[in-house]
Amino acid sequence: MPQRFNPLAIDPGELRQQIQIQAQATTQDTLGGQIEVWNTFLTTRAAIYTGAAVPDIRSKQPRENSQDGQFSSEITHVMKIRWPGPDVSLLGGQRVLYRGRFFVLQNVENIQERDRVLLLYCIEINGVQ
Numbered sequence: 001m002p003q004r005f006n007p008l009a010i011d012p013g014e015l016r017q018q019i020q021i022q023a024q025a026t027t028q029d030t031l032g033g034q035i036e037v038w039n040t041f042l043t044t045r046a047a048i049y050t051g052a053a054v055p056d057i058r059s060k061q062p063r064e065n066s067q068d069g070q071f072s073s074e075i076t077h078v079m080k081i082r083w084p085g086p087d088v089s090l091l092g093g094q095r096v097l098y099r100g101r102f103f104v105l106q107n108v109e110n111i112q113e114r115d116r117v118l119l120l121y122c123i124e125i126n127g128v129q
Contacts, residue, residue: 007111010082015045019079020097021090021105038095042088046120047080048098077103079120083110096122 022038029035079096096103103122111117 008114008116010047010080010117014047014080015082017046017048017098019044019046019048019081021094022097023091023094040097042084042090044081044084046098049078049080050076074123075106075121076124077122079103079122081118081120083115083118086115090118090120095125096120 020040021042021044022040024036025039026034027037084090090105090108092106092108094105096105102125104125105120105122107121109119109121111119
């Protein structure tokens with residue numbers, strides 16, 4: 001009998017990568033000026049999928065925006081994590097750090113609104129610290 005797909009199920013070996021989710025904050029430097037820093041507020045395990053592995057995200061190569069000559073991109077990675085609890089707020093604009101690589105968090109999907117599994121839709125940023 002074939003098994004049915006369960007979006008809330010997490011295979012025990014699936015969450016192999018450790019990620020850090022960071023939020024930007026303003027703080028004072030030693031001279032009293034304001035600087036922007038990234039603070040890690042959640043370290044967790046994740047399954048990371050690229051666009052090729054998850055065709056539903058319709059990953060595309062960066063393309064030039066005809067209006068201003070800038071490059072834009074669509075979702076490049078999806079990260080699956082366990083729900084971190086009600087006291088953790090994940091929002092677009094935060095970033096994910098994985099093995100020295102940075103990903104901007106675009107959207108968070110709470111699967112079936114059940115507070116068990118979250119999908120983080122991200123765009124990888126190259127060369128940004």
